[in-house]
Amino acid sequence: MKYQQWNIAQRSQETCQTMERQGVPFLVAATLCARGMTDLNQVKALLSSGEDQLQDPFLLKDMDLAVARIGRALRNGEKMAVYGDYDVDGITSTCLLTHYLRDQGGDVCYYIPNRLSEGYGVNREAVDRLAQEGVRLIVTVDCGITAVEEVEYAKELGIDLVITDHHECKEELPTAVAVVDPHRKDCPYPFKDLAGVGVALKLVMALGGEKRYHALFQEYADLAAVGTVADVMKLLGENRTIVRVGLNHLKKTRRRGLYALMVEAGTLNRAINSTTVGYCLSPRINAAGRMGQAAMAVELILTENTHQAETMAHALCELNRQRQAVELEVFNQCLAMLAGRKQYDCLVLADKAWHQGVVGIVASRLAEQYACPVFMICLQEDGRGKGSCRSCKNFNLFSALEQCADLLEDYGGHALAAGFTIREENIPAFRTRMREIVRTDMGGEELVSTLQIDGEIPNTALLTVEEVEGLSMLEPYGAGNPKPVFSLSGVTVTCMSDVGGGRHLKMRASRDGRTVDMIFFSMTRAKSGLNVGDRADVAFYPQINDYRGSRTVQLHLVDLRPSYTAQQVSEQALYRKFARGEAISPYEARQMIPQREEFAAVWRYLASHSGDVTEIPVSLARKIAKENDLWESTLRTMVCLEVLESFGLVTIQKGEGGTLHIRLRKRREGGKLAFYQSPIIQRLQTIAWGEGGRSSPRS
Numbered sequence: 001m002k003y004q005q006w007n008i009a010q011r012s013q014e015t016c017q018t019m020e021r022q023g024v025p026f027l028v029a030a031t032l033c034a035r036g037m038t039d040l041n042q043v044k045a046l047l048s049s050g051e052d053q054l055q056d057p058f059l060l061k062d063m064d065l066a067v068a069r070i071g072r073a074l075r076n077g078e079k080m081a082v083y084g085d086y087d088v089d090g091i092t093s094t095c096l097l098t099h100y101l102r103d104q105g106g107d108v109c110y111y112i113p114n115r116l117s118e119g120y121g122v123n124r125e126a127v128d129r130l131a132q133e134g135v136r137l138i139v140t141v142d143c144g145i146t147a148v149e150e151v152e153y154a155k156e157l158g159i160d161l162v163i164t165d166h167h168e169c170k171e172e173l174p175t176a177v178a179v180v181d182p183h184r185k186d187c188p189y190p191f192k193d194l195a196g197v198g199v200a201l202k203l204v205m206a207l208g209g210e211k212r213y214h215a216l217f218q219e220y221a222d223l224a225a226v227g228t229v230a231d232v233m234k235l236l237g238e239n240r241t242i243v244r245v246g247l248n249h250l251k252k253t254r255r256r257g258l259y260a261l262m263v264e265a266g267t268l269n270r271a272i273n274s275t276t277v278g279y280c281l282s283p284r285i286n287a288a289g290r291m292g293q294a295a296m297a298v299e300l301i302l303t304e305n306t307h308q309a310e311t312m313a314h315a316l317c318e319l320n321r322q323r324q325a326v327e328l329e330v331f332n333q334c335l336a337m338l339a340g341r342k343q344y345d346c347l348v349l350a351d352k353a354w355h356q357g358v359v360g361i362v363a364s365r366l367a368e369q370y371a372c373p374v375f376m377i378c379l380q381e382d383g384r385g386k387g388s389c390r391s392c393k394n395f396n397l398f399s400a401l402e403q404c405a406d407l408l409e410d411y412g413g414h415a416l417a418a419g420f421t422i423r424e425e426n427i428p429a430f431r432t433r434m435r436e437i438v439r440t441d442m443g444g445e446e447l448v449s450t451l452q453i454d455g456e457i458p459n460t461a462l463l464t465v466e467e468v469e470g471l472s473m474l475e476p477y478g479a480g481n482p483k484p485v486f487s488l489s490g491v492t493v494t495c496m497s498d499v500g501g502g503r504h505l506k507m508r509a510s511r512d513g514r515t516v517d518m519i520f521f522s523m524t525r526a527k528s529g530l531n532v533g534d535r536a537d538v539a540f541y542p543q544i545n546d547y548r549g550s551r552t553v554q555l556h557l558v559d560l561r562p563s564y565t566a567q568q569v570s571e572q573a574l575y576r577k578f579a580r581g582e583a584i585s586p587y588e589a590r591q592m593i594p595q596r597e598e599f600a601a602v603w604r605y606l607a608s609h610s611g612d613v614t615e616i617p618v619s620l621a622r623k624i625a626k627e628n629d630l631w632e633s634t635l636r637t638m639v640c641l642e643v644l645e646s647f648g649l650v651t652i653q654k655g656e657g658g659t660l661h662i663r664l665r666k667r668r669e670g671g672k673l674a675f676y677q678s679p680i681i682q683r684l685q686t687i688a689w690g691e692g693g694r695s696s697p698r699s
Contacts, residue, residue, distance in 0.1 A: 002523075002559045003451035004371070006539060008487055009034035011455055019043065025470030026462055027542070031484040034454040046240070046481075047473050051217065053241045057206035060199070061187035066162045066178035067206050070139065074106050078136040082110045083122060084298075085142040085196065086289030088230035088282050092223045093141035093164075093200040095301040100204045100220070109133065116292040116356050119386060120419055121412070122147040122161075131157040139203075140164060142196025142227075145181050146412045148174045164199045167412055168398040193234045193480075197227030198242060221246035222253055223301070229274050230282035232416070234480030243476045247272055257300035260313035261285075274476040275483075287320035290357030327358040331365055334376075344370055345438045348431040350377035350385055350424070360388035360417070367392045371449040373400075373438060375430075383424050384409065391416040393442070393450070400437045404430055451559055453539055454484045460514045463553050468542045488555075489537045490563045491516070496525050496532055507557075509536065517545065520557035528560060529616035529659040535563035561658070562618045571635035572617075589687035594636040594643075599675050601628040602640040606650065611664030614655065643678045 011033035019029035022040065024047075032043055045053065057063055073080050080101060084094030094110050101108040111126055113119065118126065121143045127150060130138060137160050140147070144163035151161050151174040161176040169183050180199060182189045194202070201217070201224045208216045225246020228239050235243055251272045253259050258281075262268050265280045288297035296319070300312040334349060347366060359376040367374040367390045374392075377385035391397050397418040401411040407430045411420035422430060457463065477483040491509035499506045505525055507518040518538065520528070530536055540555035564572070578584055578592065605624045606613055613620070617634050625632035641662065644650045653661040675681060 003449045003539075005450045006453055006487065006537075006559070006561075007450055008453045009455050012038065025467055025473070027467045027484065027486075028470055028473050030486075031454045031471075031474060046236075049240045049244045051214065051241060051245075053238055054213075054217065055189060055191055055238060057202040057213075059189045060180050060182060060202060060206075061184050061189070062178040062180050063203070063206050066139075066164070066180050066203060069137065069160060069162055069177045070101075070203075070207060073137045074101070074104055077107060079107045079109070079134045080137045080139060081130050081133075081135045082108060083126070083130075083138050083140045083143065084110065084112045085120065086112050086115045086294040087142075088285045088289075089196045089227040090142040091285055091289065091294060091297045091301070092227035092230075093195075093197040094298055096197060096220050096223045097139065097141055097200050097204060098298075099302060100207070100216075104207075109135070110298060112289070112294040112298065114292050115289050115294070119421075122150040124150060124153055127154050127157065127159065131159055135159060137162065141200045142166065144174065144176075145169055145179070145183075146174075146410070148172055150174075151176050164196070164203055166194050166196045166199050167414060170402075170412075191238045193237065193239060195224070195228040195231045195233045195239070197224045197231075198233070198239065200224075201242070218245065218249070222249040222255070222258070225250065226258075226277055226281060226285070229277040229476075229478055230286065232479045235274070235476055235478035236480045239478075240476065240481065243274060243478070247274070247277070247476060250277075255301060256306050256309040257303050257312065260306070260309035261300065261316065264310075264313040264317050274478045278478070283323075284316050284320045287323040288316060290323050290361075291319050292357065293319065323358060326355045327361055330354050330358055331362045334362060334366060338370070344372045345435045346373040346375065348375045348377070348427065348434060350379055350427055352379040354378045356386055360390070360419075363388050363390040364417075366390075368449070373397065373434075375434065377422065377427065379424055385422045385424055385427065387420045387422060389413075389418050389420070395438065395441055400434060400441070403437055404433055407433070451539055452482075452485065453487050456487050456489060460488065460512045460516055463516065463542055463555075465544060465551050465553060468544055468553055471542070483541055485539055485541060485558060487537060487539045488516075490535050491538060493530055493532050493534050493536060496528075496530070498524050505557075509538070516555055517552065518555040518557050520560065523557070523560075526614060527655070527659070529614070529619060530560070530562065531619065534619060537561050537563045562616055564618060568618055568634055571633065575635055575638050584687060586688050589684045592635055592639050593681060593684050593688065594640050596675075597628070598630060598633075598636055599640050599643070601625075601630055602637060602644070604628070606662060606664055613662045614659055615662075616659055620660070639680065639684075643675050643680050646678050646680060647675075 011030055015038045016029045016033045019032065020026060037043055082094050082098045084090040090112065094112060098108055098110045111130060113123060113126055122140060138154065139162045141164050143165060145165040145167050154161055162178045163174060163176045164180045166181060169181060173179050180203065182192045182194055201220055204220060205213050205216050221242055225243045228243055233239050261281060261284060265284060267276050267280045270276060285297045288294050296312060296316060300309060300316060303309050337349065347370060356378045359378055363374040363376045372392050373389065373395050375387055375389040377387040379385045389397050396415040398413055398415050401408065401418055401420055407422060407426045409421040409423065411418065413419055471484060474484065488511060491511045493507060493509050494515065495508035497506050502524065503522065505520040505523040505528060509516055509518060537560065538555065538557055539559040540557045543554055543556050545552050545554040574588055601624050605627060617638055621634040621637040622632050624637060641650065641652060645652050649665055651663050651665060655661050
């Protein structure tokens, strides 16, 4: 298994049937019910995602002040600077506002700090540079909410600031001309999950006036969609409308830079959806900022020269390849640092050699792999560290950093992704405190990798082409509205093969008298631990496979596991209980003590397979029992292996998907081994029969 735990949502059959009677396909209705959406009006609003979902821009606190100051600058010909961030949200925000202001005849430049030399947010050196260039008004996008000192410094130089941001606010706000951020405590704006580019879009709509709301929304929705998806904002409410409309415009974009990038990335012949943006376009735009060249991405999006667009798109893709290589190197270094350890409250890692531009994405990968919050710190020559962190299981990073404010020089961000600056000497104390915060916040709950499933499919007959196509009603997918994942229990594997150069697993399985095709990327037959004839549970995205004009349903697996009987589930729970040192009953202890022939059967099986076996415990127990005409018991098979390991006869390593890699260390050479004198068996016998009780195998 890739995930340690599956959370399969339960749905109200009555509500689901009510939706179906209203014309909602079964899979769509099942997904909505599983996610707690039972009000039909709410369902209709979600599925329509029309412009009626858009809120009045002037509901944002200080929007009137922002419009008044920018309007004055446009009328008076003042030089303005759009000050953005170096990620995709910041880059698209910068392009959106810069394009609009220039289109209105404004004298506008843009500024994005260098990620590697300047870091995040407004800084004094940048303000100095802009002042020297004659800038009288700075408008921030996707940053600025923590720039308290920088705003005061700008005032001394005769520069006004209008701040637009979407990050969490601290207690003290900058005394700018206007501070537009839906997260302000005094902001009445009803939708709090706008991306930075969403706030920038609202500013442009407000500047244009109510009569132009629709036209401006349509013109800039494509840029807003890219930034919103890339920043992993919840695709509900306004964001859903922004992304749905924006993706439609992206398919036929007139922005030469975006078109050239889609050509270079090979996406023009694919469906343009949130996945395309998130996995094809965003990483390439992001690469510019990560490698310290954010201006390249801005110029690409703003250019109206086709040749220049093609040249920069090619350069951006090459920069992304460099980013991927650096990222992989840092990720592998982290894995080496963590080798041999499986469970953490949180990870706080630091190194002087890491590239500042990739630690955020590496932190995301580690958070997913280790199922815990991850904090990665790039140590600088001056003794400071620049950190990036990513969350897990809804742990609020911004709140956690607030509780460590005395150890930090600066911090900011969201609940799920944030950044901070820390002195190197404070890192040990930060690590200790953060672990305590995580333990307290999670209430002692064990952090395990968890797969959220939208429900069990009761019959494979429901997986029709029409039903799967109907799921498109739920798009666009993203945070808050993930792609639906379903499960099927007890399928029988009928065919297995490694494909794609041995990197992926293609399967066929049967249930309910039907056969279903499956594909599992980055999984192999050996890693799966399954064989033809085994029963399995599968979790999957249903999709349409269009091959030579034939359209069939294929299950894109995201996880699989052996399909356990009630007895096997009980046995595994009992073994884990015993392994943790918890009390078990005499009856349970007697069930765990193997007979002599079971020890012999396990040994023979290992020896007959060249002393090197990789199996899931349930499959191993079944095969041993079958070859030796014994009752199948996963429980006693595991005890046998543990005893063999205690005698130094085998080594056992836990692998991916719950597999065990068992290797014989040496061969038996005659004579009987006193397995029943092992501490494990002695402990079981004491529990089963008391001190001085039976010391021989059960009959």
